[in-house]
Amino acid sequence: MRKRYLRGNIYGVRRVLYDNSLKLGLAAQIIDILPRDMGLLAYHPYERPADAVKTSLINFMQRIYNQY
Amino acid sequence: MAKEKVISSLTKEQEAQIPVYRERFRQIGLSTEPTDRSKAEAAVRRAYAYLSESGSSEAANPEIVWADSPMLGAKLAAQYAKGDVNVTTKEIQEQAALASYGSFEAYWVSVYVFIAEQLPVKKDELADVALDIVTHCGVYWTFEDLVVMTPKPSKISMLDSKLHCVDGPALEYPNGDGLYAVNGEIKNSLMEIAIAARLESPETAK
Numbered sequence: 197m198r199k200r201y202l203r204g205n206i207y208g209v210r211r212v213l214y215d216n217s218l219k220l221g222l223a224a225q226i227i228d229i230l231p232r233d234m235g236l237l238a239y240h241p242y243e244r245p246a247d248a249v250k251t252s253l254i255n256f257m258q259r260i261y262n263q264y
Numbered sequence: 265m266a267k268e269k270v271i272s273s274l275t276k277e278q279e280a281q282i283p284v285y286r287e288r289f290r291q292i293g294l295s296t297e298p299t300d301r302s303k304a305e306a307a308v309r310r311a312y313a314y315l316s317e318s319g320s321s322e323a324a325n326p327e328i329v330w331a332d333s334p335m336l337g338a339k340l341a342a343q344y345a346k347g348d349v350n351v352t353t354k355e356i357q358e359q360a361a362l363a364s365y366g367s368f369e370a371y372w373v374s375v376y377v378f379i380a381e382q383l384p385v386k387k388d389e390l391a392d393v394a395l396d397i398v399t400h401c402g403v404y405w406t407f408e409d410l411v412v413m414t415p416k417p418s419k420i421s422m423l424d425s426k427l428h429c430v431d432g433p434a435l436e437y438p439n440g441d442g443l444y445a446v447n448g449e450i451k452n453s454l455m456e457i458a459i460a461a462r463l464e465s466p467e468t469a470k
Binding site for chain 2: 198202210216244247248256259
């Protein structure tokens with residue numbers, strides 16, 4: 197089995213970004229506004245349609261037909 | 265060591281930028297612009313280099329191969345993972361959970377880019393790396409010495425934030441691979457969509 201490099205995938209990037217933000221004191225600097233303004237930016241349904249596309253694609257790939 | 269200043273509120277100018285960022289990253293997430301392969305490769309290589317420097321992994325300069333769609337990429341990733349060209353459907357299907365969904369991840373990257381660009385805080389180069397990835401990359405798979413990359417979609421058709429198209433694929437890739445969907449529900453074919461539409465038609469119900 198070839199070794200996967202999960203640290204190098206985009207979710208690894210996300211985790212390191214978050215860890216870095218802690219190291220930089222970023223979370224401490226902005227923590228007070230995260231639930232309010234940042235939350236709106238990150239999770240407002242208006243900019244989540246790409247997430248819906250991703251979910252559909254995952255569902256499709258998990259039942260990929262034999263032609264692939 | 266000086267205590268970090270806590271930002272407890274946004275300025276009006278910063279608040280005014282939120283909808284601008286929201287729209288910017290919505291467009292990145294739904295981008296069907298042709299994929300610039302060299303920029304996409306550079307983005308992933310930059311992530312590998314950054315993570316290799318800051319971590320313990322020796323993965324720093326992977327070989328990159330392209331598949332023409334995520335469906336074909338899943339097969340290639342399954343073959344590479346197994347070290348065998350003969351893979352089962354189940355092994356291909358399992359790749360869905362192991363992929364990085366490139367541009368579709370734009371929504372959370374928006375937060376870090378907003379922070380980096382708009383707030384008076386220390387910058388993290390990795391926010392730029394993440395921005396490059398969601399801007400240029402489609403679905404991809406990461407191994408220590410190889411990355412399987414695929415292009416961004418060439419068509420995304422949506423209705424009420426759900427994949428939806430009644431006369432063709434709702435999500436399509438440049439090679440013609442794609443999927444049919446109506447109101448977010450995946451369909452096997454246009455025929456299935458037509459039959460469902462006919463069954464739901466008021467005239468049929470008479």
